[in-house]
Structure formats: C-alpha cells, structure tokens
Amino acid sequence: MADELRYDGRVAIVTGAGNGLGRAHALLLGARGARVVVNDLGGDVHGGGQSSAAADQVVAEIQAMGGTAVASYDSVEAGDKIVQAALDHFGSVDIVINNAGILRDSSFAKMTEHDWDLIYRVHVLGAFRVTHAAWPHMRSKGYGRVVMTTSAAGIYGNFGQANYSMAKMGMIGLASTLAIEGGAKNVLVNTIAPIAGSRLSGTVMPPQMAEALRPDYVTPLAAYLCHESCQENGGLFEVGAGFHAKLRWERTAGHHFGSQPFGPEEVAEKWLEIGDFSQVSHPKSIAESVMPILQSADSPFGHGKV
Template sequence: MQTMENELQNALRYDGRVAIVTGAGNGLGRVHALLLGARGAHVVVNDLGGDVHGGGKSSAAADQVVAEIKAAGGSAVANYDSVEDGSRIVQTALDHFGGVDIVINNAGILRDSSFAKMSADDWDLIYRVHVLGAFRVTHAAWPHLRNKGYGRIVMTTSAAGIYGNFGQANYSMAKMGLIGMANTLAIEGAAKNVLVNTIAPLAGSRISETVMPPQMMEALKPEFVAPLAAYLCHESCRENGSLFEVGAGFHAKLRWQRTQGHHFHGQAFGPEQVARHWQEIVDFDDATYPASIGESLMSIVQDVGSPFGQSKA
C-alpha cells in the first residue's frame, strides 16, 4: 500500500506541456494521446482518418480520441491534416495552446509487397507518410523547441527497419531512415535541451492486425508500449539518441556492435587477402560498441601514425 501511495505522489506529470501525437486516432497513437492527456498535457490529436493503406480521410477517429481526453478532464484538440502538411499540424498546437513541447511521430501505413512486385507508388507513399511526414512535422516544430530550450521528440521505427522483413522493403527503408534522422537530431538538439529518441514497438494496431493472429494481438496491447514513449517525453528523462525495442511489457535498449576486424595497415591487398582474414572480420567474440562517428572512426585513424608497409597480413 505504501509503495502505491508513493508512486501516486511521485507520478510523472506533463502539466502545461503541449504534445503533438500523429496518427493518434487509433492503436498506439491513441494510447499515447490518452496517457499524456490524462497526465496534464495539452494534446494535439492528429489523424488523417485514412485506412491502413493510406486511402480515404475522416475526422471521426481524431474527434473520438479528443472526446475521450476531455471526458476524463483533459485538454485536447483534433487535427485532420496529413503528416505531409506538418506545418499545419504544428500550427494547430500554436493556435490552440500557444506552443509545442513534445512530438511523437507515430503515423504510419503499410503497402506490403515482395520487392519484385512492388510498385513505385508503393515505395513513394510509404516514404511520404513515414519519412517525409516525420520530417515535415518535426521540422516545423524544431525552431519552437530550440527557441524555448526544451523539447522531447520520439520517432517510431519497427523491427522491420532494424532487421528487415520479407515483403516490406519500402517499410523497412522508411523505418530505418527514421532511426538515422533521430540520431542526427539528437546530436543537433542536445545543446538546446531538445532530446530525441526512437522506439521500435510491437503492439496491436490496424497495421499489425494485417500480419498477426488475434491471440498475438491481444497480448501486444498498445498500453504496454505507451509508458516508455511517455517517459522519454518527460522533462526528467535525459536519455538522448537511443533506440528501444518495446512490447508485451518487454523494454530493451539496442546499440551497434562491431567486431575487432582486421587491419591491412596500408599494404596493397585484394579479395584473396580479405578471404584469408574473413574469420577475423566477422568474429564478434571480442566485440566493440561504437556509439558515435568519432568512436567509429577510431579503429581507422589509430593507424594513421603507424608506418605503412609493416604488414600484418
């Protein structure tokens, strides 16, 4: 009982913060919006109201979430623009709440197809919604966050982007692109207290229901993902430039891993020498974990002072 009382007293709140959640009419985005709204944030509930493949438009989904937030005593406004019109979404936050503090880029669609059968439209639409949309929303919010010296941004990637998945070359491209965007924004925003992280959620949604059986959908409730996103958006959280896998209550941070590799130290070499040292190149037994471009380059530039021609081949 005492633990519960302490947790209630120390509950993380977002009073006065203005949050934009894209794709918030259903699934994970809806739960993000409801959670932030229940804890005091003013929420811009963005949803175009289209179907899972990007077709159609309706205001009903966003309106319903806004109604739920208000019924619980919270503050919210609906926005029905496409994420490609990101400046209009941000303007909604400015017009209704006077600013923006939090951006959760959650909107997404699927156009699954094997690469051999994938059309240019399948590729372009996925790019426009996931990558261009996240850019447009974030780019419009960016100066406001920097000027006030505060911001929290969460990008939404996918296991398909991290590991690849059959039939999702377009989706995987877009989701990995968001990781790269987030990593760079984390570097550029840090000095202004604009922190950027990425989540790879496994949660039941209109997208995942097309590829997962009903019993799996039930186990992967969006409510098991939203708390991580909410924590990453809280002012007390100092995490920056990180990637997390989350789902069914499981939370884990990912990082790049690299082998020790092999140095040819300036000696002329060909594919035969690469083949000879292949096991060293791919051996992860004594792996390293570069966390920045600087750390990544160390293995190369450390040899600049070494006399070339001293073969280790």
C-alpha cells in the same frame, strides 16, 4: 510507489493518434495534464481515404477524463499545419510523437514506385515535416522532447517490406542526427521500435497475440521519453508486452591490412576474422567509430595499435 509523472503545462502533438499506439499515447498524455493535438488523417492502413471520426473520438475521450485536446485532420506531409494547430490553440509545442504510419507490403520484384513513394512520404517525409516545423519553437525556448517510431522491419529487415524497412531505418538515422543537433538546446530525441497489436499488425496477428501486445504496454516508455525528467537522448528501444530493451551497434575487432597492397583474395583469407564477434566494441559516434581505425597499426594516420 513512485510519484506520478505529469505533463501539466506541456503541449503534445501525437500523429496517427486516432487508433492503436497513437491513441494510447494521446490518452495517457492527456490524462496526465498535457494539452494534446490529436492528429489523424483518418485514412485506411494503405494510405487511402480520409475521415475526422477517429481523431474526434480520441479528443472526446481525453475531454471526458477532464483533459484538454483538439483534433487535427491534416496529413503529416502538411506538418506545418499540424504544428500551427498546436500554436493556435495552445501557444506552444513541447512534445512531438511521430507515430503515423501505413503499410503497402509487396515483394520487391512486384513493388511499384507508388508503393515505395507513399511509404516514404508518410513515414519519413511526414516525420521530417512535423518535426521540422516544431524544431525552431523547441530550440528557442530550450525545451523539447521528440519520439520517432521505427519497427523491427527497419532494424532487421522483413520479407515483403522493402519500402517499410527503408522508411523505418530512415527514422533511426533522422533521430540520431537530431539528437546530436538538439541536445545542447535540451531538445532530446529518441526512437522506439514497438511490438504491438495495431491496425498495421492486426491483419496478420491472431487475436490472442494482439491482446498480449496491447498498445498500452508500449505507451509508458514513449511517455517517459517525453517527460522533462528523462535525459535520455539518441536512444533506440525495443518495447512490447511489458518488455523494454535498449539497442546499440556492435562491431567486431576486425582485421586491418595496413598500408601494404591487398585485394579481394586477402579479404577472403581474413573473412572469418573480419566477422568474428568474440571480441567486440560498441561505437556510439562517428568519432568513436573512426579514430580506432585510423590509429591501428600500420595505418598512414596511426601511431600504433590502440
């Protein structure tokens, strides 16, 4: 049996922690010794309304287990206030789990700018503002763990969720760059794509499936990524129902036309080769992506094919 991973002395912020995934994250961290800021605006799944009840309930549950927690009722758009709550009550911030989210599903033809903007503001702008406020405190002490929450809709797309897919893919891009910028300061950033029964999925998921996809099947991965022993940085993980997997980009060998003139006709002729995944590479950075291209045969930058 492995030794229990604990978070004693750590201060964690979990957004959207009043229900579902966020609640499960907050409860586990609180039970393992972290001092937790339970943030939840208390609105509905579409971004309307406000209530303190959900956050207060989770704080009470953590305290009943002997843990330490305080509630924050601010919108994630006021991320500086959420981080300030951690500083005011606990004097520090070590862990940020950006979990807050809403849905405003609509086909693209019927989607309004309000539908688009509200999803962006809660998911992307909210994650930016909370993380941006916590970032200097983590960097200055040389320690931090940040978890972003994306979705299969962001990775693969999904009908009726252009706004949500945009925001969730944006979380992956944000996390990838923060991992590069934070790594040298031991501020590590990763992204999870949960498959879980929650308030957002509960409206379309039958009860039996929701039971199989309980949030507490996702939380162990999120918690591990937040632990000081975890050195993962810049990873993207699908997780749910006990399944855990890491994702990466894959690229075909492609075709290089070299320096001779070519047009769409030549592209069409080589289309099958361009899309042939029988030989692939897995670039992990811009440098790894660009250098083989520039060094290919007949490239004006190259020195022969690599």
